[in-house]
Amino acid sequence: KESQAEKFLQQHMDPDTSTVTSSYCNEMMKHRNRTVGFCKPVITFIHQPLPDVQVICFQGNVRCKNGQSNCHQSSSKMRITDCRLKKGSKYPKCDYKTQQLQKSIIVACECVQYETVHFDGSV
Numbered sequence: 310k311e312s313q314a315e316k317f318l319q320q321h322m323d324p325d326t327s328t329v330t331s332s333y334c335n336e337m338m339k340h341r342n343r344t345v346g347f348c349k350p351v352i353t354f355i356h357q358p359l360p361d362v363q364v365i366c367f368q369g370n371v372r373c374k375n376g377q378s379n380c381h382q383s384s385s386k387m388r389i390t391d392c393r394l395k396k397g398s399k400y401p402k403c404d405y406k407t408q409q410l411q412k413s414i415i416v417a418c419e420c421v422q423y424e425t426v427h428f429d430g431s432v
């Protein structure tokens with residue numbers, strides 16, 4: 310079974326995409342997040358090299374949305390793409406709106422290696 314850290318990489322990391330088209334989210338949600346059973350309402354992909362994301366675990370500590378205290382906010386803005394399910398989209402036809410943003414991101418970090426395990430938001 311994949312670890313939480315591996316799941317984070319496969320769900321949120323996309324460092325190599327330089328051009329994001331309007332069909333980006335529909336393609337990525339199908340290939341990466343394997344939308345099975347239901348359409349995941351929101352997901353964010355991060356277009357930055359992995360080390361840029363890993364160091365966020367050593368940047369500003371903030372409270373997570375779930376009340377835990379292991380979240381960290383990036384000190385610099387990151388190139389991200391927000392994928393949001395369009396209203397009226399019904400499983401199995403998951404139809405997403407693709408929005409490119411440049412924002413500071415918040416991730417949860419865990420364990421000895423201090424790995425990113427969860428995407429908490431962007432601000």
Ligand code: A3P
Binds near residue numbers: 380426428
């Ligand atoms: P599950 O995938 O097991 O439900 P996301 O998909 O938003 O990146 O979240 C990945 C996982 O991290 C989710 O678990 C979520 O519940 C979990 N998570 C949420 N807040 C967390 C926190 N503060 N620390 C660790 N894990 C958290």
